[in-house]
Amino acid sequence: MRILLVEDDPQAASYLVKGLKEQGMTVDHVADGREGLFRATAGGYDVIILDRMLPGLDGLSILKAVRAAGDNTPVLVLSALSDVDARVEGLRAGGDDYLTKPFAFAELMARVEALGRRARAEKPLTTLVVADLELDLTARVVKRAGKTIDLKPKEFSLLEYFMRHAGQVVTRTMLLERVWDYAFDPQTNVIDVHVSRLRGKIDKDFEKPLLHTVRGAGYMLRDPAEAP
């Protein structure tokens, strides 16, 4: 995956570049806003990671300019501004995701992958399939190995999110933001219990476990038989 990183803090930048490269991504790094806009509009990136506070041209202005040029490349906005209004502002300016500093690298990775995948899968699906697990979006029915599984509405949304990001790391914060629309971190393991309940329904009585815990990051829905 080709990533454009627009970040002026040299320490943060070198850390991110190193981490992303280790995950097998190609990274172009620029430290200046105007240069970032230039590179972004040149195109060819799968995901743009954009810091908000930049010298020259601030991150949101770049974002708006990119969107105004008709470019729909997914953008992950990084910012030290954590209040919800700043978050809403960032998303409204055209950002696809918003991450506040400081963040765990695993969190960034999970989100970058999620964004990269989304851009590629363009056609709308009516059914999501992972191994023998089927989720029918229109009928709102879940089946595994032909057997119907009864899920509560939130459990359905949770499974839908996992399946849309099958094979990717999904962090607790991502789940909280996307499935529950909450922008805070409840210190307790509230999400874990929801996931383990879901696991109980879709994995327990079946042969292959699909919902895995990724230590230090979150969860992943994956067919263990497939190569990661």
Add this chain to the structure above:
Amino acid sequence: MWYVALFAISTTVVFGFIWWAAVTFMLRQTDEIIESEVWSLAEQYDERGLAALSMQISSRQRSEASRSNIYLLVDRDFHYLAGNMRQWPRSIVPKGYPEWDTIPVTAEDDPRPLEARVQVVTLMGKVHLLVGRELSDVLRARSIMARAMATGIFFTVIMGLIWGNVMSLKLLGRLEQVNRASREIMGGSMDRRIPLSGSGDEFDRLAGNLNDMLDRIGELLATVRQVSDNIAHDLRSPLTRLRSRLELALLEQPDAASQRQAIEEAITQAESIIATFNALLTIAQAESAAARGGFEDLDLSVIVRDAAELYEPLAEDKSIALTVGVDEGLAVRGNRHLLSQAVANLLDNAVKYTPAGGTIQVGAVANPEGSFLSVADTGPGIPEEERENVLRRFYRLDQSRGTPGSGLGLSLVAAVARLHGARLTLSDNVPSPLSLPDLPGLSGLKVCLIFPAWERSRPPA
């Protein structure tokens, strides 16, 4: 300056009108006198003929009451028949019906040229009658009044200018007093306040409002100081622990596995510090009135139900019964994220502190005051004397020290409550939903948030 001009113009108009009204009245009176004379003389002629009329005119001339009247009776060819005027005025051509005119006359004993108001009429087509009244009295009265009015206008304007200046100087003085006091206060002596004159007038009200604002600024400054103090005090310990742990790892030069473990522990501690920091920031945000700018119409029912739904599996895992009783469509105006977080914090606390087998009741109902939100548990509760303390940042009850958590949950709830104008109450959860004779000391905790009723401008989002 414009006000002076306007004032002068208004005064002139008023006085001018009075003068005009008086003059008009006098002139009209004159006309009425003439008119009634003409009528009565015409009647005489009708009833008793020419001779009687002539005699009437002569007697009128002699009487005191009619001394300023002018009479002239002439025949069809304008020859003199009766009256105190010698000759028919050439300018008047009688047309038969009564007509009004104003003509120059001279009195016998007075060389000055005078004016008279006259009415002429032709009686039965045979004789022309002219009755009038000389106007010098009226005209004199008119000019006397005009002079009086002019003097009046002059003095009124002068007085207005003087008193206007006095008043504006006084007002400016009061304003300058307020300005000066404000500058001094903002210059450094933040404890001072603007003095009031005690008269309760608009300036006192202004000073009162400014003083209230200064009080608020003082409060906010105190809050900022306290936040800095809190941050300094309460983040120092975990930061110190973090540093020590890493230093120790360096000193010990242990094997790679232990080093790895030390680093992982350090990361965990760092994350806990970050979480505390984020919570503090959110509280500070909730405490700043700026958050009110992002307010929108919300459905409290949805917020409460969503939060309860989030915590339900956790409660179930701990064998705690979670019941939710929420009315539909409770409208509240506020910040969705902060409210959600506040409710989540309450639920978080309830689940954390309620022992297995306990109950948590979540309620949101409409109330005459507005909307009533409550989270009640069957945990140890909070003793009455501690209820104010627990709302402070980082405060943990002695029995809670050691349980995970930053001690910021309730202070966030308090800040969010204040931001939304809601009343926050902490009480024992009595009557207890379960009979717990075997578990003494568990009075439970009931946290209530009472939101004021808001006018719904549009259906909640």
